[in-house]
Structure formats: C-alpha cells, structure tokens
Amino acid sequence: MRFFVTAYHHNLLRDYERLSGFYEAIKEHAHGIVYDIGAGSGILSYFAAPYSKTVFAIEKDEKIASYASRNLEGLPNVRVVNRDVLLYDFPFQADTIICEMLDTALIDEEQVPVVNKCLEHLKEDGRIIPYGVINGAEAIEMDSETIRYDENYQYKTRGSLTIYDIIKFNKRVDEKFKKTFKVPANGRINGLKITTFTLLTENIIAGPTEMMNPPLLIPLEEIKQENYMIKVTLSYKMGGGLNTIKAKIKDIEDQHEYKKRT
Ligand SMILES: C[S@@+](CC[C@H](N)C(=O)[O-])C[C@H]1O[C@@H](n2cnc3c(N)ncnc32)[C@H](O)[C@@H]1O
Structure with a gap:
C-alpha cells in the first residue's frame, strides 16, 4: 500500500520500530468504536480498521487530513474528520482511543491536554494506546x-x-x-x-x-x-x-x- 504524506509524516512512516510497537498494541487491543487522534497519514487508523467497528481518524491539519482521506478511502469503516480534537464533539463513547502526539517527557506536544480531554469520552472499560x-x-x-x-x-x-x-x-x-x-x-x-x-x-x-x-x-x-x-x-x-x-x-x-x- 502506498501512502500520500508530507515529508514529516514520511519520516514517521519510515520509523519501523515506532510503527511495529503501535501495530502490536493496536492488534491486541483495538476494538469497537475507535478514535485515532492526530491521525496524520492515517497509518494507525489503517492498522486499527480490521479490528474495529468504526474508526474516526481526527486530524486538525487540513492538508494532512486530505492525504489521510485519500490513503484510507478503500476502508468502509474509517471516517476521516478534519478537526482540532479539542473542539470536536465525539459522536459516541470510545472503546479505544489511539493518540500519538508523543514527545520527550510529553512537554512539547499536546498529548497530555488532548488525552485528558478524550478521557471524558472513553467508556469505563475503554483503553488508551499508548498506555503511558x-x-x-x-x-x-x-x-x-x-x-x-x-x-x-x-x-x-x-x-x-x-x-x-x-x-x-x-x-x-x-x-x-x-x-x-x-x-x-x-x-x-x-x-x-x-x-x-x-x-x-x-x-x-x-x-x-x-x-x-x-x-x-x-x-x-x-x-x-x-x-x-x-x-x-x-x-x-x-x-x-x-x-x-x-x-x-x-x-x-x-x-x-x-x-x-x-
Ligand atoms: C506525531 S503526528 C502522528 C501522526 C500519526 N498518528 C502517525 O502515528 O504517524 C501527530 C499528528 O497530530 C496532529 N495534531 C496535533 N494536535 C492536534 C489536535 N489538537 N487535534 C487533531 N490533530 C492534532 C498533527 O497535525 C500531526 O499530524
């Protein structure tokens, strides 16, 4: 499968160690209603689709979201939403939330404020990937x-x-x-x-x-x-x-x- 990406997301896709870890976690735990927050190229939504009822791929950058739509267009259970997740109305409670906005000690990226907000929309037995x-x-x-x-x-x-x-x-x-x-x-x-x-x-x-x-x-x-x-x-x-x-x-x-x- 060929992904359309920006240079930054291309580098993210080439980092196989990062991707294989996420793939294992998603294969093991993704199910039901899944939100992929900061979906980027859509690669993690692509991994989650076979294990999920519906995947909502939320990406705030318009250009990247348009690439994700193109990359994921063959998957009937994936919807790409071009939105800042902090302003997004979650249509359903989530079984699984995937959020890769990581950086060292979580200081420079939005992982913590975003995950804190998403927790309100996670089912009691729901799961966040990554775990911590x-x-x-x-x-x-x-x-x-x-x-x-x-x-x-x-x-x-x-x-x-x-x-x-x-x-x-x-x-x-x-x-x-x-x-x-x-x-x-x-x-x-x-x-x-x-x-x-x-x-x-x-x-x-x-x-x-x-x-x-x-x-x-x-x-x-x-x-x-x-x-x-x-x-x-x-x-x-x-x-x-x-x-x-x-x-x-x-x-x-x-x-x-x-x-x-x-
Ligand atoms: C590190 S990249 C990860 C991309 C992709 N999930 C992957 O693993 O390759 C983080 C992405 O989150 C998006 N993002 C950052 N803040 C966001 C927000 N508040 N709402 C939605 N997307 C956001 C960025 O535009 C970027 O594409």
Whole structure:
C-alpha cells in the first residue's frame, strides 16, 4: 500500500520500530468504536480498521487530513474528520482511543491536554494506546547552554539512569510537573539528559526511536567531583513547550554516604 504524506509524516512512516510497537498494541487491543487522534497519514487508523467497528481518524491539519482521506478511502469503516480534537464533539463513547502526539517527557506536544480531554469520552472499560510513558534522567557533560534534543549533538554521560516519573494515560494527568529527585554522577557535569520510554501497552515498551522521543538535554550549573549524588528539582508543563522547563541543583552528597543511609 502506498501512502500520500508530507515529508514529516514520511519520516514517521519510515520509523519501523515506532510503527511495529503501535501495530502490536493496536492488534491486541483495538476494538469497537475507535478514535485515532492526530491521525496524520492515517497509518494507525489503517492498522486499527480490521479490528474495529468504526474508526474516526481526527486530524486538525487540513492538508494532512486530505492525504489521510485519500490513503484510507478503500476502508468502509474509517471516517476521516478534519478537526482540532479539542473542539470536536465525539459522536459516541470510545472503546479505544489511539493518540500519538508523543514527545520527550510529553512537554512539547499536546498529548497530555488532548488525552485528558478524550478521557471524558472513553467508556469505563475503554483503553488508551499508548498506555503511558516512563521518564528517566542522567547526569551529563554537555557543551550547549540551551535546552536541546540530542540528535547529532555531542555529550558525555556521567552517571546511570534514574526513573523519576511514570505516567499512565487512563487517569487524568496533572499537566504541571514538579519533582525533586537524586541522580548519581561522577566527574564534571553541567546537564541532565531526559529519556522517555513509551508503554504502548502494560507489556510493550518502546525506547526512544528515530522519530519518537529523542532524548532531551537540559543545562544545569557545573559541578565536578568524584562519585556523588545530585539532588535536582525539575519542573515543566506538559503540553506547555520547552520554555516551561526549569532545572536546579538543590544539593550534592557523597555516594558512599548516600548508600549508607538508604
Ligand atoms: C506525531 S503526528 C502522528 C501522526 C500519526 N498518528 C502517525 O502515528 O504517524 C501527530 C499528528 O497530530 C496532529 N495534531 C496535533 N494536535 C492536534 C489536535 N489538537 N487535534 C487533531 N490533530 C492534532 C498533527 O497535525 C500531526 O499530524
């Protein structure tokens, strides 16, 4: 099957790791009334159609929605709707909601505000794909003083990953995130690397892929010591954009002292 797409959606379609994870989750769980929110080229609606009664493919961009209509025109149970989902009147309660507006830590895309709204239209036993995300942080040494994604950018990891947040989309998510947590470090550090793993279902996890959740690098003040723990406060607004991110070191502690205490 040949899909008509924009350059961006073409790259999304070429990311087979992303697509195969979604395909498995959809094959396992999509049924009944399905909404594919932010349908783009329509690929996830195409996956869902054989398992569903009706698929509503909602896409706000007019040009992309017209491509999706063309791509899905042979499928009698799929309807493409060119609408911003935040203004959309859901005609039926959903058995399954598919929503791929993911980005690292859910900060720069609308996944959380959109899924929060969609929950009102999900049956009690309904399901959201993806199921959730897991966010982790690592201490790094980086050259940039600005927040940036790690694509084609040099940095050195100076510690191991600490999981600092697990989000499940089946309950309303507070868009404002603020937490203080500790990450191990060794040597010179001046940044934090955020990595997001996607839980496509409770059991299928997808790491960052070429087009989904490239790790995010956030500058911190510089510290240079051996084997220490950094206590950092991180805050942002999910769906609010990268300029809502704030990260600050609160304290540092020797790793041996930390291990003795915990
Ligand atoms: C990351 S792309 C995913 C496309 C497709 N689902 C896929 O997996 O290839 C997200 C899509 O969501 C659409 N989108 C973003 N906000 C939206 C909104 N509020 N309502 C409907 N569509 C939206 C964008 O135009 C874009 O096509």
